[in-house]
Amino acid sequence: MHSTEQRLNHAIVEFYEKLSSWEHAVVRDKGISLSQVHAIELLGGHGAMRMKELASKIGVTTGTLTVQIDKMVKAQWVNRRPHESDRRSILVELTDKGRALFLEHDALHLQLTTDLTANMSAEERAVLLNLLTRMNHAF
Structure with a gap:
């Protein structure tokens, strides 16, 4: 058992x-990789981020992220710009095209969540949210 x-x-x-x-x-x-979608999700949810911070949140090296960001700049999903107060840092932010991709993908996640929790009561959804939040904080 x-x-x-x-x-x-x-x-x-x-x-x-x-x-x-x-x-x-x-x-x-x-026409987008899973790691690129994860970057778009993070930028869409948190706004512009330093390359180092974004790499850390995705769990890749800055070198690996640089390759992905180069492709994403070429696809016009993100822009790079200098950080206002730290000249050594580069910020990455969504373009309008990237924001549209984020909103489309976020809507798919919301629909999946709605489908998965459709047979749960409001109380069960609240308990699930509490448990998932606690689990996420444990990371």
Whole structure:
């Protein structure tokens, strides 16, 4: 018999795999990579960010991010600009085209959330939100 921790572990891994598969399917035909979508999601939710900060949040090196950002600048999804108070830092921000892509992708996430929680009561959704928030803070 599996312990609660083992069953919870398997449930989290299964959910991650299903969410990841859904995410790959969503971006597959958009001409954008998953790491680029993650950068757009972060910039859309947080606004302009330093390259180093964005790389840290995505979990890649600044060198790896630079390659992705170069492609995203070429696709006109983001711009680079100097930081106002730190001349050594470069900020990355969404263009209007990037903002539109963010809003489109965010709407897909909202629809998925609505679909996944459709059979939950308002109280169950509130408990789920509380638990996910606590789990995210633990990282």
